[in-house]
Amino acid sequence: MSLLLMEQDADFLKLTNEIFTRQLAANHTLNNMLTDRARQKMYQDVKYNIDFLYTALCLEDDGIYARYARWLYQLLTPLMTGCSRESLRDIMTEHYELIRTCMSKTLSYEKHDRLHRLLNGAIKATAEECDAGPPAPSSAPVKYEKEVTRYLDCLLQSDTEGALALVTGCVKEGIPLDDVCSDIVAEAMRRVGELWHLHLISVDMEHYCTSVTQMALSQFYPLIFGQPRKGKTVLIACVGSELHEIGARMIADLFEYSGWDSIYLGAAVPVETLLSAAEKYQPDLIALSVTMPQHLPLCRNAVEQLREKFPKPKIAVGGNAFTDTKIWKSWNVDIYTEDAKALVQWADNTL
DSSP, X not given: OOOOOOOOOHHHXXXXXXXXXXXXXXOHHHHHHOOHHHHHHHHHHHHHHHHHHHHHHHHTOHHHHHHHHHHHHHHHTTTOTTSOHHHHHHHHHHHHHHHHHHHXXXXXXXXXXXXXXXXXXXXXXXXXXXXXOOOOOOOOOOTTHXXXXXXXXXXXXXXXXXXXXXXXXXXXXXXXXXXIIIIIIHHHHHHHHHHHHTTSSOHHHHHHHHHHHHHHHHTTHHHHTTSOOOSOEEEEEEBTTOOOOHHHHHHHHHHHHTTOEEEEOOSXXXXXXXXXXXXXXXXXEEEEEOOSGGGHHHHHHHHHHHHHHOOSSEEEEESGGGTTOOGGGGSSOSEEOXXXXXXXXXXXXXX
């Protein structure tokens, strides 16, 4: 899973540096053994943890950091094979306590109460995850379970030709194209992400699956772009340094299939670029996608600036970062939805 780290707040950058320095100072053997690359990776891991802490603090959402703690524990369990679940829990707890110690030296006092609450929540979530036992991939059947399973099997067997043929075969068999995108391909990719998280597939396999899926959907572009036009425009972007774009690309395709003109800006779109595009294209709808929670503050900022400068367009937000949180309800947006088909239907009915 490719991640582009966000630019940190200055105080939290100091916190990251303090934690990293103390970790190395506490273990001279480790310090001497680390290569430059390993040292850089260790620093990035610390920074990633602090990015999530800053996000939770900025958005005033305690659940973000607790969910991250659960996700991180699940991620590390199969990696640290020589470490029991209880030992991993203790290691993570020690790390959260180190953050607590370091923040007194680097962060202003008015932030401490909220940060203590976030760290307490992370420690509690880690303990609960330890007691819950190892997770298993979701096996709940979906509407097109047979097709999802077959497509996922093709991906995991590196059968590119089979994956492409299966997707086109679904359409030939009469399955609506929007169902193929949302209910078959998107569900298979959700399971790919889950398998990566459980270390059942590698990063390169996840990237391969994404590449093949983009290729599979591109087969339908003559059909997608050949629909009668409705005279409506949607502007779609992944905000800030967000690199996960396949969901947003799928939304653009489904809007085109429904007769809209889509302006798809792609991944890692700066707010300034988004504002410039909104002024140029005057869209009826702006759809913003966020996969990683640490990009939510920037998304909120984008929404605020768009509302101030362009009050007419509707604004939609979505993506995995919003799962299990109602943070979007306090934003000035018109809709949040997890389902691309539902967003298109809402837009057709509303606009």
